[in-house]
Amino acid sequence: MFVVRSSPAGLHQARAAQRTAAVCPASLTSFALPPVQRSNARKVSASASSAPATMKVDQAVMQDRVRGALWGLLIADALSMPVHWYYNPNDIVRDYQYIEDYQPPRVRHPSSIMNLSNTGGHGRGGQEGRVIGDVINHGKHQFWGKPGMHYHQGMKAGENTLNALCARVVMRSIAQRGGYDPAGFLQDYVQFMTTPGSHNDTYAESFHRDFFGNWAKGVPAERCAKGTEGHNTAQIGGFVMLAPVVMEAALRGESAEGAAKAALTHLSLTHDSRKLAGFAQTYAKLMYNVSAGGQDLREAVGAVAKDMDLGLDKLVGGQAGTYDDLRVVHGVFGSACYIEDSFPVTLYLAYKYADSFEKAVLTNTNVGGENCHRGAALGALMGAGLGESRIPEKFIKGLHDYPAIKQEIDAVCATLFKSQ
Numbered sequence: 343m344f345v346v347r348s349s350p351a352g353l354h355q356a357r358a359a360q361r362t363a364a365v366c367p368a369s370l371t372s373f374a375l376p377p378v379q380r381s382n383a384r385k386v387s388a389s390a391s392s393a394p395a396t397m398k399v400d401q402a403v404m405q406d407r408v409r410g411a412l413w414g415l416l417i418a419d420a421l422s423m424p425v426h427w428y429y430n431p432n433d434i435v436r437d438y439q440y441i442e443d444y445q446p447p448r449v450r451h452p453s454s455i456m457n458l459s460n461t462g463g464h465g466r467g468g469q470e471g472r473v474i475g476d477v478i479n480h481g482k483h484q485f486w487g488k489p490g491m492h493y494h495q496g497m498k499a500g501e502n503t504l505n506a507l508c509a510r511v512v513m514r515s516i517a518q519r520g521g522y523d524p525a526g527f528l529q530d531y532v533q534f535m536t537t538p539g540s541h542n543d544t545y546a547e548s549f550h551r552d553f554f555g556n557w558a559k560g561v562p563a564e565r566c567a568k569g570t571e572g573h574n575t576a577q578i579g580g581f582v583m584l585a586p587v588v589m590e591a592a593l594r595g596e597s598a599e600g601a602a603k604a605a606l607t608h609l610s611l612t613h614d615s616r617k618l619a620g621f622a623q624t625y626a627k628l629m630y631n632v633s634a635g636g637q638d639l640r641e642a643v644g645a646v647a648k649d650m651d652l653g654l655d656k657l658v659g660g661q662a663g664t665y666d667d668l669r670v671v672h673g674v675f676g677s678a679c680y681i682e683d684s685f686p687v688t689l690y691l692a693y694k695y696a697d698s699f700e701k702a703v704l705t706n707t708n709v710g711g712e713n714c715h716r717g718a719a720l721g722a723l724m725g726a727g728l729g730e731s732r733i734p735e736k737f738i739k740g741l742h743d744y745p746a747i748k749q750e751i752d753a754v755c756a757t758l759f760k761s762q
Contacts, residue, residue: 397592398636405755406729407633408589410699412513412751414725415585417737418703418717419506420444423494426503428710429453429677431668441707444500444740451492456545461486463555464548464570477554479504479546480538493545500742503714504543504550505582508534510750512586512608517753522590524607528563531611547579549612567614575615578684579715581625583608585722586754588626592634593758601634602626621681625719632727639727640696647689658694667694667705677711684716692723699724699733 397404424447425434433452438445461483462471475483485491494503502510508531515530516522534540535554549570556566587608591601605626606619613619628646631637647654657665657674665674670690676683687706695702702724706717725733741747 397595397634399634401759403636403729404593404634405759406731407726408593408755408758409730409751410725410728410733411585411589411629411633411722412509412725412754413730413733413738413747414699414703414721414723415509415582415718416502416506416721416741416747417733418706418721418724419582419714420500420502420741421703421737422707422713422717423447423497423501423503424499425707425710426493426714427451427453427712431672431708431710434708434710442704443736444742446499447492447494447497449492449495450490452490454490454492456485456491456493457487457489459486460548460551462551464552471555473551473555473558474546477558478535478550479544482544485544491544495544497542497544498742500740500744501542502741502743504541504546505579505715506718507541507543509583509586509718510747512583513750513754516586516590517750517757520757521594522587522604522608524611525564527608528611532557532563547577549575549580553612564611567610567612570614575613576617576681577679577715578681578688578712578719579679580609580613580615580618580681581622581719582715583612584622584626584719585629585726588629589633589726590754590758592630598627598630598635601630618681621685625685625723629723629726632723638696639724640693642727643689643693643696643723647686647693650686650689652686652689654690654693657690667691667709671709671711677709677713679712679715684712685719687711688716688720688723691720692727695724696727699728700737703737 399407421441421444424445425438425441428434428437428451430453434441437448437452457469458466460467460471461469461474463473469483469487472483474486475481485495497503511530511534512522512527515527519526535550549567552570553566557563584605587604588601591604596604602623605622609619609622624646628642631642632639635642644654657670671677671687675686675690677687678684691702691706695705699721703717703721706713706720730738738744
């Protein structure tokens with residue numbers, strides 16, 4: 343168990359001073375760590391661009407992997423929901439011991455700074471704005487100004503957080519429209535987010551608040567994300583909706599490059615960030631390679647990590663006790679939402695636990711930090727590489743909205759495979 347050496351607020355301020363963007367919606371915590379070399383994770387890999395131009399797996403395998411990616415995204419998010427943005431692993435142990443199934447959140451969050459978040463737009467600010475409460479997240483404004491309030495208060499075990507619910511919007515849009523349509527998604531996204539009672543989450547990331555702040559001013563939906571570079575946009579939360587877009591592109595016969603282009607088109611609808619786009623391109627190609635490309639999960643992840651100089655072989659195969667998961671996540675890469683921290687953690691967990699969906703997603707949950715959105719990206723990657731057939735049934739059927747989700751995934755697959 344790690345021992346807290348400095349106050350969460352103090353270290354959070356120190357880290358924030360080094361960032362050009364607004365901080366993640368939780369405070370960071372310092373731990374007693376062995377000396378390790380901090381990875382240079384700012385280099386974005388290009389190795390995934392060598393993906394095969396056509397699918398290398400048969401229809402049955404590909405359908406297993408598409409379903410695996412979609413289930414995996416939602417499972418990993420829901421597992422992490424109760425301890426989302428717990429930056430001190432000791433708090434997870436205190437509140438839950440070790441999470442290995444779906445749990446509801448506590449009312450109080452040990453490191454919540456939601457009361458410092460801007461309810462009228464991105465980043466920090468007061469609660470005078472009414473984007474939260476009047477435009478989106480109806481009925482939730484009252485919870486934002488209360489110190490220590492959980493970001494997902496009131497949610498039930500196995501429920502998904504808002505970004506994962508938006509991934510379901512993408513899935514439904516693909517099924518209903520016969521394929522991915524950016525304009526159609528925007529219509530569905532606006533309808534979902536602005537309809538009272540459409541979801542039960544309290545928190546909405548900065549990109550949602552910026553988008554709907556602009557939308558409420560009459561800005562056309564296709565322009566609502568423009569000009570938000572630096573508004574807390576270069577975060578792994580932007581990856582959560584990408585998996586269904588990548589899978590749809592692969593089944594249209596696109597290459598890895600085509601699938602990445604589709605992913606970037608979708609990302610640009612909600613995130614105006616060149617930095618995030620660079621990482622998203624790599625992630626989308628990797629998703630393609632381990633599913634349609636038929637590449638081995640560990641080998642494909644290892645190739646990307648090698649180009650990024652992450653040293654995963656040393657971290658995974660090093661001296662026992664020196665590079666355990668908590669030390670790697672919190673001490674080598676960083677557990678925050680910033681993409682240069684969270685994407686390397688995603689690759690590390692996928693590489694180390696490439697043979698076990700369950701170990702990968704449970705480790706992600708219990709190391710804490712930005713584990714929901716990082717988990718969604720990880721779960722989709724693991725599911726794409728291993729398939730639905732290697733996801734424990736308890737995680738699939740334990741999701742709170744399992745019947746509806748199954749219907750949606752069935753509908754997506756019926757749409758995507760109808761011409762195969």
